[in-house]
Each structure stands twice: as structure tokens, then as C-alpha cells.
Amino acid sequence: MGKLKIILGILLLILGIFIISYPMFVSWQIVEGKREVPHFFEEKAGETNYENESVNALNNNLNELSEKDVEDKMQNIIGRELSKFFPAEDINQLLNLVAWSIIAAIFVFGGGQFAQLGIKLFRA
DSSP states (O other), X not given: OHHHHHHHXXXXXXXXXXXXXXXXXXXXXXXXXXXXXXXXXXXXXXXXOOOOOOHHHHHHTGGGSOHHHHHHHHHHHHHHHHHHHXXXXXXXXXXXXXXXXXXXXXXXXXXXXXXXXXXXXXXX
């Protein structure tokens, strides 16, 4: 029974080290640019398709439009300007990096638990 605990402890320790090492290796490849970030979030086609309408055109037609039309056009203009400042692909890239970081942290924590259990069995 003692040898079985030692063998099982060593196997769990090796498994824990592998579970810790793999996400760290993948993260390093992402940092070096050798691998792309896993895609958890993707931009929907046409999501940021704003009409090209200038503010001058809106001012010229302001008297002829209803309140709802003015609101829609203003949202369109604001959305277009914000999409220039925060491109959707950059936001998606940031969300993908955050999601990968959370998943990698979970793997590192889980691998640490496996390794810790293996060390306890190895010592017992």
C-alpha cells in the first residue's frame, strides 16, 4: 500500500506540473506572437455598420425629422465616432485575452491542487 501511494503521488505531481506548464507555455507563445489568442468572442458581421451621414446633413434635415428619427440619427453618429475610437476588433481581442487569462489561471490553480495532493501522497 505504501508503494502505491508513492507511485500515485508521483503521477499526480507530474500531472499537476503538466497542467500548470501547458497554459503557461501557450500564454508565452501568445506573448511572442507565435500563436493566436483563442477566440471566445467574435464580432458579428454588420454589428458596427453605421451610416455615413455627416452632422451637416443632420442639421439641414433637422426640422423635417421626427423626434425618433433625430434620436436614431444621433445614435448612429455617436456610434460611428465611438467605433473609430474603440474599434470592435480591439474590444474583442481584449475580451479574448481576458477570457484566456481566466481560463489559464483556473488551470494553474487546478494543477497546483493536483501537485499538492501528489506531494501529500508521496510524503505519506
